[in-house]
Amino acid sequence: MTDVIGRIFSIEEFTVFDGPGIRTSVFFKGCPLRCSWCHSPEGQCYEKQVLKSPNGCISCGACTSLAKEKTGREELIGECVEVCPRKLIRVAGEDVTADKVYHRVIKNKDFFSCGGGVTFSGGEPLMQADFLIACLEKFGGEVSRCVQTSGYCDNEKFRQVVEKTDLFLYDIKIVNSKKMKRYTGGESHIVLENLEALVGMKKDFIVRIPLIPGVTDTEENIDDIISLLKKYDIKYAEAMPYNRMAGAKYSLAGRKFMPEYDHFAPVNIPSKKFAQNNIELKIL
Amino acid sequence: MTERVKKQYDELKKREYRNARNKERILVDDVRFDGMSRSDKETELFCKIIRSEDIVLREGDRIGFHRHRQKGGQWFPSGNIVPNYERYLREGFGGVYESLKRNMHKGDEAFAKNAMRCIEEVFAYCERLKEKAGKELRAALEVVPYHAPRTYHQALVMMKCIIYTLRLVEIPHVTLGRFDHYMRPFYESDRARGVSREELLELTEEFFISLNYDTDAYVGVQQGDNGQSMVLGGYDAEGNDCFSELSEVVMDASMELCLIDPKINLRVSKKTPLERFRYATEMTKLGLGFPQYCNDDIIVPGLIRLGYDVEDAYNYAAAACWENIIPGRSFDIPNFGNVVFPKCVNKAIEKSNGDEGFAGLLGLVISCLEENVDAAIGWANSKIETIVPHPYFSLFIDDCIDLVCDYSEGKMKYFNIGFHGVGISTAADSLAAIKKTVYEDKICTLSDVKKALDANFEGYEDLRKKLASCPKMGNNDDYVDGFLSFLLDNAEKSLCDKKNIRGGFFRLGTGSAQGYILKAKECGASADGRFSGEPFACSFSPAIGARIAGPLSVIKSFTKFDLKRVVNGGPLTMEIHENTFRNEDGMMKVAMLVKSYIEMGGHQLQLNSVNRERLIEAQKNPEEHRNLIVRVWGWSGYFTELDVEYQNHIISRTVFD
Numbered sequence: 001m002t003d004v005i006g007r008i009f010s011i012e013e014f015t016v017f018d019g020p021g022i023r024t025s026v027f028f029k030g031c032p033l034r035c036s037w038c039h040s041p042e043g044q045c046y047e048k049q050v051l052k053s054p055n056g057c058i059s060c061g062a063c064t065s066l067a068k069e070k071t072g073r074e075e076l077i078g079e080c081v082e083v084c085p086r087k088l089i090r091v092a093g094e095d096v097t098a099d100k101v102y103h104r105v106i107k108n109k110d111f112f113s114c115g116g117g118v119t120f121s122g123g124e125p126l127m128q129a130d131f132l133i134a135c136l137e138k139f140g141g142e143v144s145r146c147v148q149t150s151g152y153c154d155n156e157k158f159r160q161v162v163e164k165t166d167l168f169l170y171d172i173k174i175v176n177s178k179k180m181k182r183y184t185g186g187e188s189h190i191v192l193e194n195l196e197a198l199v200g201m202k203k204d205f206i207v208r209i210p211l212i213p214g215v216t217d218t219e220e221n222i223d224d225i226i227s228l229l230k231k232y233d234i235k236y237a238e239a240m241p242y243n244r245m246a247g248a249k250y251s252l253a254g255r256k257f258m259p260e261y262d263h264f265a266p267v268n269i270p271s272k273k274f275a276q277n278n279i280e281l282k283i284l
Numbered sequence: 285m286t287e288r289v290k291k292q293y294d295e296l297k298k299r300e301y302r303n304a305r306n307k308e309r310i311l312v313d314d315v316r317f318d319g320m321s322r323s324d325k326e327t328e329l330f331c332k333i334i335r336s337e338d339i340v341l342r343e344g345d346r347i348g349f350h351r352h353r354q355k356g357g358q359w360f361p362s363g364n365i366v367p368n369y370e371r372y373l374r375e376g377f378g379g380v381y382e383s384l385k386r387n388m389h390k391g392d393e394a395f396a397k398n399a400m401r402c403i404e405e406v407f408a409y410c411e412r413l414k415e416k417a418g419k420e421l422r423a424a425l426e427v428v429p430y431h432a433p434r435t436y437h438q439a440l441v442m443m444k445c446i447i448y449t450l451r452l453v454e455i456p457h458v459t460l461g462r463f464d465h466y467m468r469p470f471y472e473s474d475r476a477r478g479v480s481r482e483e484l485l486e487l488t489e490e491f492f493i494s495l496n497y498d499t500d501a502y503v504g505v506q507q508g509d510n511g512q513s514m515v516l517g518g519y520d521a522e523g524n525d526c527f528s529e530l531s532e533v534v535m536d537a538s539m540e541l542c543l544i545d546p547k548i549n550l551r552v553s554k555k556t557p558l559e560r561f562r563y564a565t566e567m568t569k570l571g572l573g574f575p576q577y578c579n580d581d582i583i584v585p586g587l588i589r590l591g592y593d594v595e596d597a598y599n600y601a602a603a604a605c606w607e608n609i610i611p612g613r614s615f616d617i618p619n620f621g622n623v624v625f626p627k628c629v630n631k632a633i634e635k636s637n638g639d640e641g642f643a644g645l646l647g648l649v650i651s652c653l654e655e656n657v658d659a660a661i662g663w664a665n666s667k668i669e670t671i672v673p674h675p676y677f678s679l680f681i682d683d684c685i686d687l688v689c690d691y692s693e694g695k696m697k698y699f700n701i702g703f704h705g706v707g708i709s710t711a712a713d714s715l716a717a718i719k720k721t722v723y724e725d726k727i728c729t730l731s732d733v734k735k736a737l738d739a740n741f742e743g744y745e746d747l748r749k750k751l752a753s754c755p756k757m758g759n760n761d762d763y764v765d766g767f768l769s770f771l772l773d774n775a776e777k778s779l780c781d782k783k784n785i786r787g788g789f790f791r792l793g794t795g796s797a798q799g800y801i802l803k804a805k806e807c808g809a810s811a812d813g814r815f816s817g818e819p820f821a822c823s824f825s826p827a828i829g830a831r832i833a834g835p836l837s838v839i840k841s842f843t844k845f846d847l848k849r850v851v852n853g854g855p856l857t858m859e860i861h862e863n864t865f866r867n868e869d870g871m872m873k874v875a876m877l878v879k880s881y882i883e884m885g886g887h888q889l890q891l892n893s894v895n896r897e898r899l900i901e902a903q904k905n906p907e908e909h910r911n912l913i914v915r916v917w918g919w920s921g922y923f924t925e926l927d928v929e930y931q932n933h934i935i936s937r938t939v940f941d
Contacts, residue, residue, distance in 0.1 A: 013834025014940060016864055016873040022880065024836065082749060087829060107760050108836040111880050284867060 006131030009042050009092040009123065011104050017240075017284050019146035019167060021116025024105045026135070028122040029093050032152050034185040035173065036260045037212045039246040041253040043123035048093030050076040051252045057088055075254075092253075098134035109143060117144030117166075126153035129161060136164035148208075151194040152186055158194045159201070168198060168205035169238075173216055175224035183215050183260065192228070199232045207237040208284075213265035217242075222270045226277050236280045241267045285540050286482075288344060289489045293541065295342060296493055297911065302500055305354040306338065323673040323690060327398040330453050330676050331405045337452070339416045346420045347440060347491055348413055349448035351498040356454040362671060362691070364511065364603045364619065366461035367446055367680035368612025373439055373466055377403050378430040380685055391688025398675035406449055436484055439470040440491045446680070447495070447512075455677055456503045457511025457604035460546050461611045464516045464531040465599075471530040481533065488537040495545045506798075506930060508544050508921020511604030517560075518551030519580050521598045526551075527560065538574065539567055544913055544920045548574035549602045552882055553581045561875035568874065568891050569865040573915025576606060576855055577889040579882050583608050586851030586887070590791055592698065605918020606795055606823075606853040606888050610698055612682050615691050616788075618702030618852055620667060621660035623775050623792065624803045625711030626810045626820065628652040630737065633718075633811065638730045642723040645730065649715070650774045657703075657778045657790075664701045665785045668694075694786035701784050702791045702852035706799035707820035709757040709827045711771055713812035716764035717754035721747075737809045740816045752813030758826030759833045760840035769845040776849045794824040794847075794887075795854025797917055801929055819933050822917050823854045823890070828936050835860070835940045839881050847887040855888035855918075856881070861941030862893045890915060899923065899935050 007029045015025040030046030031038075042049055052063065063080040070077060081089045105118050112118075118139055125132045126149050139145050147161065148169040162168070172191065174180040180188035198205050209225060211217040229237060244264075247257030274281035285293065295301065310333055320328070333356055340350040371380065381403045388396040407430065414425040424433075424441045433439040443460075450458045471484060495512055502510035516534060517527040538548055550564055564575050580598075587597035587608060596610045603609045607618030632648035640647070673692040678684035683696035722730050728747055736744035755764040772792070779790040796803075800820045809816045812827060821827050824842055832838060835858055842856045864870045874891070881889050892915050902909035906924035914923045914934055923931060 011833070013836040014873070014877060016870045022836070022873060022876055024834070087831070104833075108840055110840070110884060111836050111877075114876060116876075284869065 003097060004131045004134045005095050005097060006101075006128045006135070007046060007048075007093055007095050008101070009094070011101070013108065015119065018119040018121060018148055019117070019144075019169060021114050021144070022111040023116050023119050023146070024108060025119040025121050025148075026101055026105065028120065028125040028128050028132070030127045031122055031124040031150075032127055032186065033124065033150055036183055036258070037210065037215070037242060037246050039243055039249065040123070041250050041255055042092040046127075048078075048091055049253055050078060050080060051090055051092050052076060052080075052084075053088040053252055058086060060085060063089055098131065098138045101135055102138040105139075106142070112143045115144060117146065119146040119148055119169075121148035124150055124152060126151070126158065126161060129153060129157040132161055133164060136161070140164065150186070151191040151198075153190070153194070155193055155197060159197055162198060162201050162203050165203065168203060169208050170195065170198065170205050171208050171210065172225055172228065173210055174221055175228060176221065179215075179221070183212075195228075195232070207234060209237060209239045211239050211241045211267045211269065212261060213242055213267050214261045217268040217270065222268075222273055226273065226279065229279055230277060235278065236282070237274070238282045238284050239269065240284045241269060285489060286486050289486055289493070291344070292342060292490060292493045296496055296543075299500075301497070305501065306352050307354050309355040310336075321394070321673075323395060323398055323675055326453075326672070326674045327401055327676070330402050333452055334405050334409050334449065337409065339413050341413075341416055341418075345418060346424075346437065346487070347444050347494040348417060348421050348425075349441075349444040350494070351448070351452070351501045353452070354501050356452045360453060360455045360674065360677070362615070362617070362674070362677065363456040363458065364607070364609075364617065365615060365680065366459050366601045366603065366609060366611035367450070368682045369443060369446065369461060370466045370612060371682060371685070372429070372432075372442055372446060373470070374432055376429060376431040376433075376442075377406060379432065380679060383685060384688060387686070387688050392690065392693075393688075395673075395675055395678070395690045396688050399679055402676040402679070406445070409449075410445070433470060436467065436470040436474045436479070437487055439467055440487060444491065444494055450677065450680065451498070451502060453676065454503050455674075459511045459601070459603055460514040461601040462516075462518070462599070463514045463546075464528060464534055465518075465526060468528055468530050471533075475529075481529065485533050485537055488533055489541055492537055492541055492543060492546060496543045499545060506916065506921060506927060507925045508916065509604070509919050510545070511919070512545040512547060513549055513602050513604055513919070514546040515549045515551060515578070515601040516575070517556075519553055519555065519598070521594060523555075525555070532563075535563070535567060535575075538572075539570060542570055542572060542913065544572070544922065547576070547919055549578055549606075550575040551578045551580055553579060554883055556879070556882070558875055558879055561878045562872055565865070565871050565875045565878070569862070569871065569893050571862065571893045572913050573890065573892050573920040576602070576918070577878060577882065577891075578602065578606075578608070579885075579887050581882070582847050582885060582887040583851050586848035589848060590700070590851065591789055596698075602853070605797065606855050607702055607793065608851055608853050612680070613696065614698035614700070615681055615694070615696050616698055616700045616702065617664075618791070618793070619704060619797055620664045620701045621703040622706050622799050622803060623653065623656050623660065623703050624706045624799065624807065625653075625771050625775075626707040626714060626814075627803075627807050628656050629711045629714045630808055630810060631655070633730065633734050633737065636730055636734075642719055645718065646715075646770065649771075653771070653775045654778045657775060657782075660703055661779065661782055661784070661790065664790075668701075668785055694788075698788065699784070699786045700788040700791055702793055703779065704797050704799055704852070705772065705775065705792055705794045705850065705854060706796045706803050707807070708768055708771060708794060709825060709830070710810050710812055710814055710820050712764055712767035713754070713756050713827055713830065714810045715767040715770070716756070717751040717811050717813070720754045721750055733811055737811065740809045741813075748813050751811055754812070756812070756827060756830035756832070758830055758838045758841050760837035762844075765841045765844050768841070772845050772850055791852040792850050793852025793854045794850050795852070795918065796820065796823045800917070801933065819929075822857050822933065822937070825857045826938070828933070832938050835877060839877075839884060839886065843881070843884040843886050847885060851887065853888055855890040856886060857890040857892070857915075857937075859892045859894040859937050859939045861939050862895045863941060865893055894937075894939050896935060896939055899931070903928075903931055903935070
């Protein structure tokens, strides 16, 4: 399996909100969903992208003039990385083997002793399920393996992944199927079926709820989520309040951030409701 | 904070009282008397200055000893000691005075007379202060500084008296040492007789505020670089944990006030519980650049290895920044020279004829390091000769009192010289880049590199990019990290058996002090792709602009070398985005990261919570950010009071988020 090639967009060390202990996260490129609040646009499309950070750009024009010279257009190309004097340009998307991922993470194994380890995130790691499985196998028995996912994939594949994972960070965004479709482009039943599988397989998991104003933090959706948690007797969940920096990386990816909700509205933190239902809710 | 503290805090923050300072300056050469020795002159100057000081007191002031004069004498070339506070807290100035009087005939009588004269002037000042002081301060002055203090309050007044009088004659970097160690008996006896923790916290806060009133009048490379560092915690030779309730009170005071002084250093070890790191992370979160961590597991054996007695090594404290020195017993000068690693590498490239292969080049690097070390030793020795006597300053080193001699005679227990190690990551990166491009990939010759460096890469942009893309420190890559070990190993070997002209030894550190800017300015382009004059990394950190895998790799890269051999000090410095500190998970993990660094054998760590956008904003609109505090090198200061090159350096450091 180790010769499977996968595509990632970064490996980050010390990702403090991606599971217990000190962790290194591997971000898979590509996601089947298109959540309008997504804060990592470079994780959405599978194709490689040239990204330029606008912060610190001195507008020297080195990148665009090179692009123009090579392609006749100003759209950045891979070679632009080399010419930026401020090192603001990078290519998101690297094809790697599980072996390579393993070596880049495991060299810092000493830090993972207190429950830490590796987290596979994205994008959506399940979109490259075979590669994910190859990675999970590689790390098996050595460090804790965590998968951060929207649960959006074929049930059969999902079960194979569950077998090899130590902990899931499992997103429940929207339960109502119509609204799920509208805000994420996905089918809610896929997520729910996989959650059921996860519960049935008795693997450790933590439900995570992104709180998006007027989208996922509504009374209706919170009630739906609470019923769901009660159905499976889940006593603990984590909420991630909407990050107003969500749009920060869109210009980097040359896209416009167009949320379908009121970006400035206050987030409803449903701590009280969860408490009333005897579910501990940790705010991240 | 209490009403009382709040009032003093507000007055401090307005800074208006500073306008009323006496701007007149008296220099040592203004004190002219025929036939006077330098010691006499310094005494005369001290007396003249302290006598001319107006008494400055603030409403409800319980600490006293505030500066009226903007400038004292002139920058006195010595300093950077941890005074023997313990002795004064034990014997009072009266005890020291009597001891000099008693033992005068056994030593340098002229010195003793001058020193006693200085003490008399301190008493005279205190009499004047007492007349104007409010009830509480007046009561304390009935006891101190003549007698040993009996209460925590009196002990604080004694401390301030020492700090004020030393700084009045521009003795720079008078540090605070192990405050929770020498103040602990007073704190605990107050507690035992029923004084509450809150009352003592309030007093501590008033003392801290008083340390900040006059920072504008203190000398330093930049404002804030004044040496008011304090060391907390640590383990004694029996392995007892010295972190006490008082240590916590100090940290609470520091966190409530958020002032640049005192700068907090925390001594920790493998045994330090995670909860303490978690607590200290609260402090890091505030963005003040405290605490700086010092690892007893590395520093204590390192000091013993150098030749310090076991009991002294366990009692180490930080000098102004991070330099590990022995309180009250030493006149170690931990910043009396530099090993500028990138310069040594450049010299080796210059000397090379291109035929000796990489091993030959490394041989040349070793000889250039030796040359640098020899030159630094020569310079330090010649500077030792120029050290001027100072009777008052001498009183804060125990042996000078007991042997009745001026500190400049160098008879104290420890008189060792420390060298900073500047630009280490740039040098290691440069060697890795040469190894790869010249000797492995063979895409250029050493003479190409030499030409490119001479031309500051003008016309060699392609080569520069190739050099810049070679492995860099901070990625846990043995290929380049090995060169850091190579450089430190050889530099340390070349100075470890040398003695200075007073018989002391030399010690190597990994700190840069201001050298990351000033020495870098004098250093031509380097083979890692750095242009001529561009700054190095601050102290022990990856080069500015190098691509870094993350904080875990940085820590691994910088803990491969046996850091016991470089305990002159110099912290690994890392900046973490303030978002990481936003909740318990993030806080706990930062604490775990620090603990890991200590367990892996790191010697010192400087962790900063940073928001780069705010720094950029503060640079544009300084008047709106006058209270924004940042860590510069071994000290914290107000961002807007720094020169722009120091501001820019902070902005350009890698921030992990």
